[in-house]
Amino acid sequence: xxxxxxxxxxxxxxxxxxxxxxxxxxxxxxxxxxxxxxxxxxxxxxxxxxxxxxxxxxxxxx
Numbered sequence: 001x002x003x004x005x006x007x008x009x010x011x012x013x014x015x016x017x018x019x020x021x022x023x024x025x026x027x028x029x030x031x032x033x034x035x036x037x038x039x040x041x042x043x044x045x046x047x048x049x050x051x052x053x054x055x056x057x058x059x060x061x062x
Contacts (some may be wrong), residue, residue, distance in 0.1 A: 006054050018043045034053035 006017075021043045025036050043049035 003054070007051055009058050011051065014050070048057045 024039055025031070025039055028036070031039070039053055043053060
């Protein structure tokens with residue numbers, strides 16, 4: 001259920017999802033600096049960036 005809610009949040013409320021994604025990225029220690037920067041830039045792609053982060057990057061929005 002949480003995954004579905006994250007996907008809806010990412011698609012509809014993109015700016016909020018991107019900010020939540022950036023907060024999560026800042027706290028992750030398993031990613032290097034380059035990967036964090038790439039994920040942060042990919043998150044700017046409207047509607048799909050945060051969705052990819054949740055599904056492929058093992059990230060969470062909260």
